[in-house]
Amino acid sequence: MKKLIFSTAILVAASLHSPAHAVDGILQPISVRFDDDTASSFPLTNLINQSLLSSNYATVGSFSNLTVLGGGTSDVIHNSVAEVNNNGVWSSGNFITDGVLTFDLGREALISDLAFWNGLGTQGVREFEIYADDDDNLNQLGQKLGATRTATMFPNTVNNTTVQIFNFNPVRTRYVHLNILNNHGSRARITAGEVAFRDVPFEFSNLPAMVFLVGVGGLGYFRNKKGR
Ligand SMILES: [Ca+2]
Numbered sequence: 037m038k039k040l041i042f043s044t045a046i047l048v049a050a051s052l053h054s055p056a057h058a059v060d061g062i063l064q065p066i067s068v069r070f071d072d073d074t075a076s077s078f079p080l081t082n083l084i085n086q087s088l089l090s091s092n093y094a095t096v097g098s099f100s101n102l103t104v105l106g107g108g109t110s111d112v113i114h115n116s117v118a119e120v121n122n123n124g125v126w127s128s129g130n131f132i133t134d135g136v137l138t139f140d141l142g143r144e145a146l147i148s149d150l151a152f153w154n155g156l157g158t159q160g161v162r163e164f165e166i167y168a169d170d171d172d173n174l175n176q177l178g179q180k181l182g183a184t185r186t187a188t189m190f191p192n193t194v195n196n197t198t199v200q201i202f203n204f205n206p207v208r209t210r211y212v213h214l215n216i217l218n219n220h221g222s223r224a225r226i227t228a229g230e231v232a233f234r235d236v237p238f239e240f241s242n243l244p245a246m247v248f249l250v251g252v253g254g255l256g257y258f259r260n261k262k263g264r
């Protein structure tokens with residue numbers, strides 16, 4: 037009987053593991069590499085240093101605010117006019133139009149969304165897949181997060197790209213691969229602006245442990261009472 041109650045407490049704890057998104061952080065990867073970065077025109081670090089974003093993450097505050105600061109074009113945008121100055125976008129080597137970006141989050145984190153600012157025009161990313169991996173090698177990409185995604189193309193004339201959010205079920209991981217399948221038609225290269233992830237708050241990710249402890253405490257009380 038005790039075992040049954042104990043198992044039930046664990047099951048209840050597990051079923052309550054549904055992270056809320058009321059408070060959330062913006063997780064910026066600490067490093068990134070590309071599987072074929074032999075002759076990258078613009079450096080990879082431009083993807084993870086907030087370069088050319090209209091607001092920095094400290095000002096934005098939470099992941100949700102990336103899209104609700106002002107709505108529409110007032111959201112956090114990646115100003116790509118400065119692309120010509122080579123100071124804010126990543127671009128692959130010439131004639132490379134697919135490949136795998138690997139991000140190191142710096143720690144194991146619970147994440148649930150990708151924020152992506154594309155490059156401009158036909159060089160921008162089109163179809164890609166998201167993977168969570170427990171290492172940074174490409175022998176196996178790990179767990180695929182949702183279906184194949186399609187990023188929007190922004191014409192060269194708009195000079196900036198708005199953030200696109202790609203949701204997936206919360207996953208605990210340190211490494212994320214973006215497997216880029218193609219761009220929007222250019223045969224020259226791939227370009228992209230910036231990448232970040234939604235950092236699901238610790239207190240929510242820790243909920244099962246809390247419920248479990250309350251459950252164990254409750255059992256102790258029940259047993260004491262019974263023993264009297
Ligand atoms: Ca950038």
Ligand SMILES: [Ca+2]
Pocket residue numbers: 169170171172173174175176177178
């Ligand atoms: Ca791997």
